[in-house]
Amino acid sequence: MxxxxxxxxxxxxxxxxxxxxxxxxxxxxxxxxxxxxxxxxxxxxxxxxxxxxxxxxxxxxxxxxxxxxxKIKGFTIRECDETTSYVDIGAGENWDSAVARTVKKGLSGIEALSLIPGTTGATPVQNVGAYGQEISDTLDSIEAYDAKTKKIVTIPAESCQFGYRTSRFKEVDHGRFFITSLRFLLTKEAPSPPFYAALQTYLDHMNIKDPSVQTIREVVIAIRSSKLPNPAKIANNGSFFGNPIIAKTTFKKLQKAYPHIPGWPTNDGRVKISAAWLIEAAGFKNFHDRKTGMATWHKQPLVLVNEKAECTADLILFRDRIIGEVQAKFKITLQQEPELI
Ligand SMILES: Cc1cc2nc3c(=O)[nH]c(=O)nc-3n(C[C@H](O)[C@H](O)[C@H](O)COP(=O)(O)OP(=O)(O)OC[C@H]3O[C@@H](n4cnc5c(N)ncnc54)[C@H](O)[C@@H]3O)c2cc1C
Structure with a gap:
């Protein structure tokens, strides 16, 4: 080493x-x-x-x-029964390549997570999700080195405390487990509706009736590529802020002042609002900041792009300016998604 x-x-x-x-x-x-x-x-x-x-x-x-x-590699498929298979993936495998390999074998369960950047081992940390799927939906178990017991352990998915973009690895056990591989239980059955709204709209538009797992992957790639910058070409961390969740009464007040503000009810009676909408309404649509060299992505203001920033202090200055303007206009504080270390 x-x-x-x-x-x-x-x-x-x-x-x-x-x-x-x-x-x-x-x-x-x-x-x-x-x-x-x-x-x-x-x-x-x-x-x-x-x-x-x-x-x-x-x-x-x-x-x-x-x-x-x-950089731990590995990819094996083992049949569980006539309709399902176990897939073991090394934590250092590129996530999208691993998804592509499962799709090629006709296995369904993670195809909507196509094109998410990063490694397989990081996906449980924030319970990676997109287009109606989260890894917690099909994850069977995780293998990790436990720094506390100094042993390799297997953690069943139900013990990972998964939530919306979170898990025990991000919260109570942050830094304790070094994830070495993941086991998924995927199905050989074709994906079935209801599909995530954006996927269904695309399928209707293309007049696709019974999409195969490969078709869903292709549709997700087409939608994502049309909206998000490719981090290999343009420096960014994806969505830089989470969508705020606010009290229903606060949402109603906001709606009076801004009738077009989008909001979605959550299970706990609150309302999730669009951070992208807030950022755009605060004046940061396709915004290029000469002072810091940072910008908001022209197709998605939630994505902050490093055009020619010289240091992280530039990014922080730009981030704080957005947070400040959104706070001043809507009295809502945006929370950063990527981890600042
Ligand atoms: C353009 C773009 C689009 C994105 N879209 C989405 C999306 O749709 N949905 C979504 O959920 N995320 C999305 N993301 C975020 C990101 O892709 C995911 O969080 C991804 O899982 C991070 O993988 P990584 O290997 O880069 O992890 P890193 O950034 O290297 O690490 C992230 C965290 O995980 C920890 N970690 C990483 N590997 C391990 C390991 N093996 N064991 C223990 N801890 C580990 C790190 O310490 C860190 O805390 C997007 C990012 C970008 C740039």
């Missing part, structure tokens, strides 16, 4: 900003993890695991510990 000193972290975030890591190591096998952790303990520095940095913003100060980049 090679420990790289003063590693440039901007290469490990799709926003392409941030300082240096004291040390960085690539993890290619689960047995590397205890070794790397003991090494970090000997140096008296913290350690953390990352995938491809599509949900991370590194601070300009960097990370004064050991960054472990998960």
């Amino acid at each position: 090679k420990f790289y000193k003063n590693a440039d972290l901007s290469r490990h975030s799709t926003m392409r900003l941030g300082g240096k890591a004291a040390y960085l190591v690539n993890i290619t096998d689960k047995t590397d993890i205890p070794f790397a952790l003991s090494w970090a303990a000997e140096q008296k520095i913290p350690a953390m695991m990352i995938g491809s940095g599509s949900n991370i913003v590194w601070s300009d100060a960097g990370y004064s510990g050991l960054v472990m980049v998960n």
